Amino acid sequence: MIKILRYTEYLYLAVAIVSIYKVATLWSVEPKETYIFIFFAVVSIAMFLFRRKYRKRFEQRKQDNQQ
Template sequence: MHKKIFKLFEYVYLVMAVFSLYLVWENWADNRTRAYLFAFFAVVAIFMFFFKRNFRKKIEERNKNQ
């Protein structure tokens, strides 16, 4: 059960990144400062996806070896 929840939250970060990139696209012409803020959120969300994925795989590998 926990493995599925951890995988789900990984992909939630990707959804957040895609939504943030959409908001960058929408705000680019009108409010450049807001677009940069959402671009930062997208980068952080992508980083968190890979960080959580790597951490989950390490935990699974450690549990498999025990």
């Protein structure tokens, strides 16, 4: 279960990286279309941080219950 949570964290990080890449490549061509990718990047980074905090809390709770 914890490995799945770890993989979803990095999936959000991958989406953020792809979105930032798209912003960098499309900014000079179509600046109005890049706003959606900026939004995806910000949300993906926020979800990465949220899921990471949640996973660490879950691991700590599991460790406390085992002791």
